[in-house]
Amino acid sequence: EVIPSHNRLDYTFPHYNPNPEAMEMLHDMAATVRATGADFALGFDGDGDRCGVVDDEGEDIFADKVGVIMARDLSALYPNATFVADVKSTGLFASDPVLRQNGAKADYWKTGHSHMKR
Known part of the structure; x- marks a missing residue:
């Protein structure tokens, strides 16, 4: 079941700025x-x-924890993987015990899609 909230398109954003970090x-x-x-x-x-x-x-x-949750599953499928994380992220990717156990490495890189896709 999906419970919608503020799901009508309105480009004036009457409720608040649609920033998932706000x-x-x-x-x-x-x-x-x-x-x-x-x-x-x-x-x-x-x-x-x-x-x-x-x-x-x-x-x-928060986003860094969501990323680590996904990285845990991926690191089980791809041992010794390197995950690229935003430089503004916390150190969770480098310190997470599950990622470390799976041999994963973290590469903290510049913010933004154009930098990440290198």
Whole structure:
């Protein structure tokens, strides 16, 4: 079941700036999770290339943690993989015990798609 929230297209963004890293958006998502008993919430920016995540208790899961969750699964499939992470990210990719156990390495690189795709 999907519980929609602010899902009508309106390019004036009447509720708040659609930035999944903005606390206002994350708090709104958390309130919806708590009010509805949802398993989690996903919130996207205006063009859909960034996603904010809130867990079943209404707690934020920031992007670096979401990345590590995905990297854990990928590192099991691709041992000794190198993951490229934004230089502004925390050190989770380099310090995560599951990634280390799977031989994964972290390469922290410049912010932005044009730099990452090198």
